[in-house]
Amino acid sequence: MLITDMAGYIPKNGEIHRSKAFEFYDLDQSDCTLYFKQNGVRWFELARLLYFDAPKMTIIDPMHNILLGKLIYRFRFILVN
Numbered sequence: 001m002l003i004t005d006m007a008g009y010i011p012k013n014g015e016i017h018r019s020k021a022f023e024f025y026d027l028d029q030s031d032c033t034l035y036f037k038q039n040g041v042r043w044f045e046l047a048r049l050l051y052f053d054a055p056k057m058t059i060i061d062p063m064h065n066i067l068l069g070k071l072i073y074r075f076r077f078i079l080v081n
Contacts, residue, residue: 014053021047021054 020041027035036042046052 012055014055017041017054018047 018053020039021043023040024032024035025047032042044054046054052059
């Protein structure tokens with residue numbers, strides 16, 4: 001599946017995400033890794049807020065990541081050479 005192929009994409013639901021986060025919170029430490037691999041959800045403190053909808057309120061900042069990567073590369077290139 002390509003990144004731009006939206007036919008197989010299922011939008012995330014905030015209530016389901018929150019309930020899975022609370023399930024993760026109640027797990028033993030040994031079960032957490034497996035649960036995360038299966039569901040892709042971990043516990044986060046913002047899940048306690050009823051108005052917080054994680055799928056809607058998450059900001060993806062690709063330009064920051066790209067520029068930060070280039071900045072780190074430049075510093076390493078300058079400092080090493």
